[in-house]
Structures are given as structure tokens and as C-alpha cells.
Amino acid sequence: MASQGKYSSRQFWQQLLPKIVIAPSFALILFFVYGFIAWTTYISFSRSRMLPNYNLDGVRPYEKLWNSLTWQVALENLAIFGILYIVICCALGLLLAILLDQKIRIEGGLRPIFLYPMALSFIVTGTAWKWFLNPGLGLEKTMHELGWESFSFDWLINPDMAIYTIVIAGVWQTSGFVMAMFLAGLRGIDSEMLKAAQLDGASSFQMYRRIIIPQLRPVFLSAFIVLAHMAIKSYDLVIALTGGGPGNATALPATFMYSYTFSRNQMAVGSASAIIMLMTIAAIIIPYLYSELKEPKHGEH
Template identity: 85%
Template sequence: MASYPKKGSRGWWQQQIPKLVLAPSFALILLFVYGFIIWTAYISFSKSRMLPNYDLIGLRPYEKLWNSLNWQVALENLAVFGGLYIIICCALGLFLAILLDQRIRIEGGLRPIFLYPMALSFIVTGTAWKWFLNPGLGLEKTMQNWGWESFSFDWLVNPDMAIYTVVIAGVWQTSGFVMAMFLAGLRGIDSEILKAAQLDGAPPYKMYTRIIIPQLRPVFLSAFIVLAHMAIKSYDLVIALTGGGPGNATELPATFMYSYTFTRNQMAVGSASAIIMLMTIAAIIIPYLYSELKEGKNAH
């Protein structure tokens, strides 16, 4: 008689195949993500300079980091850039979402236009805005050639204003993405509530301020998490647009980390700055994930 494989054995293999397929990817993630996070944390307490040195010296690299004038400038720039970046993106994204939510005829054409910048890399965005804002060949030069010879827009080379050019480029790239988040939130609001408010004679601005916008709190929170994360780790946009200059006028924690690790031969200090950035991002994301998981459990 022919022998057939047992159904239990076949079922066991069917359960194990997905695990076997995913195991290499899981192992690589453990090594190259979490493994290197642990390694970076260790290096941040060591004597490492140009090359790794595994002799521990305690918190000295962190003391050197917080006593560094460049790090203080980077934190101040992050406060300016991050604050304006988040506020303007949320305000502009909400405005564009409300505009498109009016069911205008050209909505199908406007949405790709607003979303297109997000499809570009930050390197491309930074390079394009660097050309546009360059006083010698961009907006200032064009306006002067058109006859407005007194027109001046030298923010890119002005140490006091250069950080705002990073804000402009970042907002241009990301506000369309935030618009899509708010538009999805607006389309998810129960229309019966809005109809009831209209029947009660509520004017449009009160409907938005008292009914619609309060119901968008989860979208505001999600937008804040995404934008704050992007602001903290901003590197390529700054490098392409200003190179961290003029001087260190647009230095951010990510550019500080790279320069101290790879160009100033201060690997321990650079690693300490990377750990501070990681802890800041974790302090933002972990409470959000906890609240989401808690709400999910309560819903069940």
C-alpha cells in the first residue's frame, strides 16, 4: 500500500515555512538595526576618536557634547526649524485639505500637484531650492533682471536668516503629505453630524472650529509625530541646501552627529549625539504607540 504524509506533519510544515522565509530578514534587522544601536550606545561611553576604542570612560563624551557650542547651536536651530516646520505644515496642510474638501472640480488635478513634492528626495528638494534662493542666479537675480533692481532676498547666505530657508524647503516638500492626512480625516467625519449642525443654523466657521477640527485631533497627533521625527533626523535637506552654513548657522543635530563622527574624529561625541537623538524620537513615538495600543485593547 502506498504511504501518504500525515496531515499533521504537512500542517506543521505549512506553519513553519513563513517563519523560515522571514527568519533571514528578521536576523538582519536584529543585527544591522538593533545591534548597531547597542554598539553606538557602547561607543558613546568610550574613548573612541577616529576609530572605535572600546575602553570605557563613562559620561565624559556626553559632558563634552553638552559643553560644545556647536551642539547648543544645533539644538537652537532644531527648536526654530522644528517648531516652524510642524506649525506651518499643519496649518497649510489643514487649509489645503479644507479647500479640496469643498468638492471642487479640479480636485483630481490638484491632489497630485500638492503630493508631488513628497515623491522627491530631500537631496533633490534641497538642490532645487538652493538654485532658486541663490542670490546670484535664483529669485533675487531674476527679479532684478525684470527691473526690480532694489529687490533683495539673500536669506541663503545670511547667517541670521539661513535656517528659515530650510523651513521653506521642508514645508514645500511635506505640506502636501500632511494635506492628504487631513483630507482623509475630513472625509471620515460623519456627515449626519454636519447636516444636523446646518439645520440648526450653525455658520461654516463655527462648524469647523467647534465640530470638524476638534474631531481631527488624532490626525493632528499623527502629523505631529511624523513631522517631529522628520525634523529631528533632518540631514540630507540641510546638506543639499546650505551645507550646514553659512558657518554653522544651519547646523542641526543630524549634521552635527555626522561631522563629529566622520570629519572631526570625535566618534564618541558623535555617537553620544546620535543616542540623544534616538532618545528624543523614542520619547515622542513610544507614548503615541502606547496610547494607540491601549485604545485598540479598549475597543475590543
């Protein structure tokens, strides 16, 4: 009986100890993440300006938000940046993965080179590309010094083209990460299926188009989720590269939120933009998580 009591006590503490260890972290996350989400939601319906004001103002902050020309420009820029960023990263990442999947000798050296940009912060990436694309410091000046006086690349200071410099820097940083995702997917495809296709006379192009790429659909979906999430919350890359300019030419919802909250003293409007961004991200991620959880496990029918 004594041994049975000791066993029950030990089993009790084994079950309780993990909960005790996790409890402080869970409490901090509950307060600093979900608590502040709830606080921001409340502020977005308030009369807050420079400082929080807990008197409710209904949906007026949201009306001001959607009537703001800067917010409309930010949404247009997000559409341009997001679509180009996701499409180019996926296309380039898939191409690089296919090339590395050919079992080339220098694969071990190329993979770190392609992945290295992802190890940098967006601040570093934005600063480096700002120097490179600056007409007075980078590519254009170098070409002029080499004798090509007619060369011009002023996208960084051109309001119509500045948003595309954000795309260039973002693709440079993230395409290697997408390549790694596709490469893992390619390495997971059943080799016996590919050998059978080769015996049937299928060319390499036909195998990729009809067998390999269709099986990479989950990787495409995962890449889309990650890239869309990064595009919506992009802030530091824009600030480091263009500062949101020239004018509002490269403003995004994240830069709008910061500007209206801390520079223009419109905390309620800035909070409303943050809630819109959160809802957009949730609209992308929640269906994906639901589909992942809904899939039957191996052995279940």
C-alpha cells in the same frame, strides 16, 4: 489515522513556513539595526576618536557634547526649525485639505500637484531651493533683471536668516503629505452629523471649529509624530541647501553627528549625539505607540 497524520503534518508546515520565510529578515534587522544601536551606545561611552576604541571613558563624551557651542547652536536651530516646520505644515496642510474637501472639479488634478514634492528626495529639494534662493542665480537675480533693482533676498547667505530657508524648503516638500492625511480624516467624518448641524443653523465656520476640527485630533497627533521625527533626523536637506552654513548657522543635531564622527575624528562625541537623537525620537514615538495599543478595540469595553 493516516489522513489525520497528513493533516497534522500539513498544519505543522503551514505554521512553520511563515516563520522560516521571515527568519532571515528578522535576523538581519536584529543585527544591522538593533545590533548597531547597541554598538553605537557602547562607542558613545568609549575613548573612540578617528577609529573605534573599546576602552571605556565613562560619560566624558557626553560632557564634551553638552559643552560644545556647536551642539548648543544645533539644538537652538532644531527648536526653530522643528516648531516652525510642524506648525506651518499642519496649518497649511489643514487649509489645503479643507479647500479640496469642497468637492471642487479640479480636485483630481490638484492632489497630485500638492503631493508631488513628497515624491522627491530631500537632496533634490535642497538643491532646487538652493538654486532658487541663491542671490546670484535665482529669485534676486531674476527680479533685478526684470527692473526691480532694490529687491533683496539674501536669506541663504545671511547667518541670521539661513535657518528659515530650511523651513521654507521643508514645508514645501511635506505640506502636501500632511494635506493628504487631513483630507483622509475629513472624508471619514460622519456626514449625518454635519447635516444635523446644518439643520440646527450652524454656519460652515462653526461646523469646522466645533465639530470637524476637534474630530481631527488623531490626525493632528499622527502629523505631529511624523513631522517631529523628520525634523529631528533632517540631514540631507540641510547639506544640499546650506551645507550647515554660513558657519554653523544652519547646523542641526544630524549634521553635528556626521561632522564630529567623520570630519573632526570625535567618534565618541558623534555617537553620543546620535544616542541623544535616538532618545528624543523614542520619547516622542513610544508614548504614541503605547496610547495606540492601549485603546480598546471595537466591541471591547
